Amino acid sequence: MRRLPPVHELPPGYREVYHLVLLEPGKILLVNLLALLPLGAALLLMAGWWALVVRARGLFPGPAVPWWLGLLLALLIVLPLHEWLHGQAIRWAGHRPRYGLLLSKGALYATADNALFPRDAYLVIALAPLVGITLLGMGLVVALPDSIGYYVALAVVFNAGSAIGDLWMAAVVLRYPRSALVRDEADSLRVYTRA
Secondary structure, eight states: OOOOOOBOSOOTTEEEEEEEETTSHHHHHHHHHHTHHHHHHHHHHHHHHHHHHHHHHOOOOOOOOOHHHHHHHHHHHHHHHHHHHHHHHHHHTTOOOEEEEEGGGTEEEEEOTTOBEEHHHHHHHHHHHHHHHHHHHHHHHHHSOHHHHHHHHHHHHHHHHHTHHHHHHHHHHTTSOTTOEEEEOSSEEEEEEEO
16 A cells, blocks of 8 residues: 655645544443444454454464463554554554553543544554454464454454444544545544645
């Protein structure tokens, strides 16, 4: 994919039309409840995928992995990987990613300071971890022993649930024309359109 030229300044004629603060106190409970939707969808996807894989290649037992270690590693790997994929998409969009942690909100993030993204580029940035980790996880379930693949599948499910903010922001951005610009602000976004 060709790297995009960076946009830092709002072009003439653009104005802010929407500001979404996703992790404000009134929305945190709703965000967490809505996370059950992609989590459930990913659970069904990975269970179905697992059944297809086992049917096609048979059981592939591997070394015993203590449940607590598998779960801990799945979480410790998938959370930074999720943000790293956002960062790689930000880099593709021509900006330098900055990573951080909002301790008060319990959220990791990847953003780019003072960056404006064309709507479609922002959609790539928002959805890159969900799509990338799901596809990677599906491939690893095929290649790895079942005892490890199980935790990979759990990581995919966990990632899908944690991608609810990305899905929400993508849904908001899709309401605007392709010419819209989006500024990501770690836990919020601003949408600009031509006046």
